[in-house]
Amino acid sequence: MSVKQDSFSVSITVGAYGSAFGAAAVAADFSVLQACLLSLLLFSGASQFAVVGVIAAGGTPINAIATSTLLGTRNGLYGLRLAPILKLRGLKRVVAAQITIDESTGVALAQNNESDMRKGFWYTGFGVYIFWNLFTLAGALGAQAIGNPSAWGLDAAVPAAFLGLLWPRLSDRKSWVLAGFAIVLALTLTPFVPAGIPIISCTLLAVIIGWRK
Amino acid sequence: MSAFWVAVIGSSALAFAIKFIGASVPETYLSNPRILRINTLIPVALLSALIAVNTFANKTQLALDNRALGMAAAVVLLIAKAPFPVVVLGAAVTSALAYRYI
Structure with missing residues (x-):
């Protein structure tokens, strides 16, 4: 497949997923405007779902910000990897930074030469940005129209979305072990500490398990 | 605010x-292997915790309800290699049915 086709198919598939985000955000009592702003400004799927998930679970905004930011640190590392290839400066650097996400990085790094890598990055970044935002609006408006989120299963759509994001990362034994420990730790802490804390505490498990090779 | x-x-x-x-x-900067390793594991830890809390808790209380059945459906669909939107939709439909009939 050509770079363009690669970029387009990734953009439309991932973008469509934005409707799940829009719906989940509104189901968690965010306004349609707030849901759309998260997609326009934050623009990183897992982090956006984390903001919504932590608030929906009763966590504080600080907790939501911390969890979302920790999930977003990988975008910074993608930038480190891509910057020398993209040759960024000025406004171009600002735009590139905003669309540095899993998908634009993934398509770029899958190409064989630097020219195709640059094309893959920009096409996929803009493509996902456009579709993700359009579908967020559609999902948010849809959820607003239907009322009680539980009656439509929207309360299960949020964890299912997290599971969809987690699944491809469970690539080895270490990540399965970590996932298991994180679930146990989060649920064990839940009755005893303020909501949101059980989630962010699991960062510690990642540090412990990742420390040794 | x-x-x-x-x-x-x-x-x-x-x-x-x-x-x-x-x-x-x-x-x-930051390209030391330990930081890279921890950085790939952080999403695994946080996403797992978010799944647990959003499925089995209401605020600070543990709960077993319609969402758990929705998640079971999501796991089955992921094992069957269903695409992303189908997984989320399947979980939502299952959870909605459980909410209504159980």
Whole structure:
């Protein structure tokens, strides 16, 4: 497949997923405007779902910000990897930074030469940005129209979305072990500490398990 | 300002800051293997915790309800290699049916 086709198919598939985000955000009592702003400004799927998930679970905004930011640190590392290839400066650097996400990085790094890598990055970044935002609006408006989120299963759509994001990362034994420990730790802490804390505490498990090779 | 606005603006600002710093500093920083390893594991830990809490808790109380059945459906669909939107839709439909009939 050509770079363009690669970029387009990734953009439309991932973008469509934005409707799940829009719906989940509104189901968690965010306004349609707030849901759309998260997609326009934050623009990183897992982090956006984390903001919504932590608030929906009763966590504080600080907790939501911390969890979302920790999930977003990988975008910074993608930038480190891509910057020398993209040759960024000025406004171009600002735009590139905003669309540095899993998908634009993934398509770029899958190409064989630097020219195709640059094309893959920009096409996929803009493509996902456009579709993700359009579908967020559609999902948010849809959820607003239907009322009680539980009656439509929207309360299960949020964890299912997290599971969809987690699944491809469970690539080895270490990540399965970590996932298991994180679930146990989060649920064990839940009755005893303020909501949101059980989630962010699991960062510690990642540090412990990742420390040794 | 409401909690929602603080969360929206704060998380957006920090998300962009991280992306921009990544695009601006020389590659030699932060490329030590331990940091890279921990960085790949952080999403695994946080996503797992988010799944657990959003499925089995209401605020600070543990709960077993319609959402758990929705998640069971999601796991089955993922094992069957269903595409992303189908997984979320399957979980929502199952959970909605459980909410209505159980």
